[in-house]
Amino acid sequence: MSVQASAALFRPVRAGNAFEETVERLLQAVRLGVVEAGGRLPPERELSERLGVSRVTVREAIRALSDAGYVESRRGRYGGTFVNAVLPPKPAGDGVIDAEELQDVLCLRHVLETGTAEQAAMRSLMPDERRHLKDALTEASVADLDDYRRRDARLHLAIAESSGSTSLTSAVADVRMRVDALLDRIPLLQPNLDHSNTQHATIVDAILGGDPATARQAMAEHTEGTASLLRGFLR
Amino acid sequence: MSVQASAALFRPVRAGNAFEETVERLLQAVRLGVVEAGGRLPPERELSERLGVSRVTVREAIRALSDAGYVESRRGRYGGTFVNAVLPPKPAGDGVIDAEELQDVLCLRHVLETGTAEQAAMRSLMPDERRHLKDALTEASVADLDDYRRRDARLHLAIAESSGSTSLTSAVADVRMRVDALLDRIPLLQPNLDHSNTQHATIVDAILGGDPATARQAMAEHTEGTASLLRGFLR
DNA sequence: CTTTAAAGGACCGCCCACGGCCCATTAACC
DNA sequence: GGTTAATGGGCCGTGGGCGGTCCTTTAAAG
Structure with missing residues (x-):
């Protein structure tokens, strides 16, 4: 039995x-911009059902996010839990x-x-998928330094959704959270941002134009950019 | 908020x-051939620690696999839990x-x-990685119809390990379990098996020869083969 | 102004899972 | 042949998470 394979298979089951896992999942929705600033999370009862977790646990998780300044809850009909406009650093x-x-x-991210x-x-x-892609691209291109991370994540998720595989979308979201945790340690510079926007346009064009080879190639260059950034700053 | 993205993010946390999750993980090790026939699983105490689950739970899971005929436990020093030579249908x-x-x-599998x-x-x-790859290739090529599934899985895991990313290896193992569940419903024919062996050799050669483009292309053809098989039988 | 429905807030009893501990068994070693 | 160490087997008290139920608040609808 290979030691590496067994390390991969006998990793922790949870x-x-x-x-903790519920907090992490809700954080994903907020940090990756799946629920935009000012937007409302699904009701607690619905979250409980969809996440497969008791409502008590959902409430405790929301309470934690609320204490951390990510969201705010309002009672009453047409109330709910809303994402704060400005997220805590x-x-x-x-x-x-x-x-x-x-x-x-x-x-993993490259693949x-x-x-x-x-x-x-x-x-x-x-x-509607094409429009969704275009919208995400536009919103990322006009984002300022503060909003960029969320809108960029949202665009990459839109691309993942376009693959038509929910499992792939989940995997991309998960790896993005890990990448973001690393990106938090290096500065975000305007030139990198401009370059990213150009690459984003190339990728989306290739997808909309039905050109898989170009889409892959452009995305490869794009991820390689942030990869070398990270490698440079962290090593 | 896109309905697809939220479906991907608000999926069940467990x-x-x-x-159940422990059973699933141990089944992976057995069914994917990570622990070969006659081989011994890690001791319960070690499994408990690595899987992040209490020993009671590990024991219950092993008991379930034992009842199902996958493994057999022996007490005493140099005892342990051993994978049965012949797995239940x-x-x-x-x-x-x-x-x-x-x-x-x-x-997901293609990607x-x-x-x-x-x-x-x-x-x-x-x-040692090169040797491991070659060994896995050889063992798959000499497998008969009964053993083929396990050895094939083992080879694909060996390739995944060669990527150097444990996360990727885990992901490949997970998706392989899902594919196997589908493959169980269609017959395995000798011609398919021969064709697979040829493709395996091409893939491994490309990897050992440091030819990424060929490796990708060969693997793409390989997975497309079983994909069209599945699509044909199941639709 | 009253009604109503939908949302958050709070509590209770139950059970699964955990950590910890000791027992029983077995093959190697001296 | 006794000793030893590693392994599976088993038990018990505790706590986290669950399902269920009811209360409170709020804005739209009438």
């Missing part, structure tokens, strides 16, 4: 307790980063993102 | 209770397959497997 984290973790997440771009370009997208 | 499952699930898993093959070919493998 990343944390129900509360994230803790810088410890300076040391595991080189193996970096290699792992960057490799997933180039794969979604290619798959998206291979499908014949519905009109 | 696939089942601790017992799997239940056929219900005839109806969700078309969306099929599309989802095949798309992951072609990605791992490419990444593996891009790395400079250590001598």
Whole structure:
């Protein structure tokens, strides 16, 4: 039995307790911009059902996010839990980063993102999917430094959705959270942002034009850009 | 908020209770050939620690696998839990397959497997990694119809390991379990098997030769083969 | 102004899972 | 042949998470 394979298979069955995992999932929705600023989360009862977790646990998780300044709850009909316009700054984290973790997440991201771009370009997208992609691209292109991370994530998720595989979309969201945790430790510069926007346009054009090879290639260059940024700053 | 993205993010936080997930994980190790026939699982105490689950739960899971005929436990020093030489036939499952699930898993598999093959070919493998790959290839090529599924899975896992990313390896193992559940419903024919062996050799050669493009292309053709098989039988 | 429905807020009893501990068994070693 | 260490087997008290139920608040609808 290979030691690496067994390490991959005998990893922990759960990343944390129900509360922690629920917090993490809701954080994904907020941080990746799936629920936009000012937007409302699904009602607690619905979240409870969809996340497969008791409502008590959902409430505790929401309470934690509320205390941290991410969301705010309002009672009464037409109430709910709303995403704050301005998100709290994230803790810088410890300076040391595991080189193996970096290699792992960057490799995974490369595979997933180039794969979604290619798959998206291979499908014949519905009109609403095409519009959704274009909208996400536009919103990312006009974002300022503060909003950029969320809108960028939202665009990459839109591309993943265009692949037509929910499992792929989930995987992209998960790896994006890991990448974001790393990106929090390096500065975001305007030139990088401009360059990203150009690449985004190329990728979306290729997808909408049904050109898988170009979509993959463009996405590869795009992820390689942030990858080398991370490698440079963290090593 | 896109309905697809929220479906991906607000999916259940846990696939089942601790017992069920532990059974699933141990089944992976057995069914995917990570622990070969006659081989010994790690001791219960170690499994408990690595899986992040209490020893009671591990024991209940092992008991379930034992009852199902997958493994056998022996007490005393140098005892342990051993994988049976002949695995029980799997239940056929219900005839109806969700078309969306099929599309989802095949798309995910294509992206992951072609990605791992490419990444593996891009790395400079250590001598023991190269040997491991060759061994897995040889064992798959000499397998008979009964053993083929396990050895094939083992080879694909070996390729995934060669990518150097444990996350990727885990993802490949997970999607392989889903694919296997589908493959159980269609017959395995010798011609398909021969064709697979030829493709396996091409893939491994490309990886060992450091040719990412060929590795990806060969793996793409390989997965497309089983994909069209599945689509044909199940639709 | 009253009604109503939908949302958050709070509590209770139950059970699964955990940690910890000790027992029983077995093959190697001296 | 006794000793030893590693392994599976089993038990018990505790706590987290669950399902269920009811209360409170709120804005739209009438």
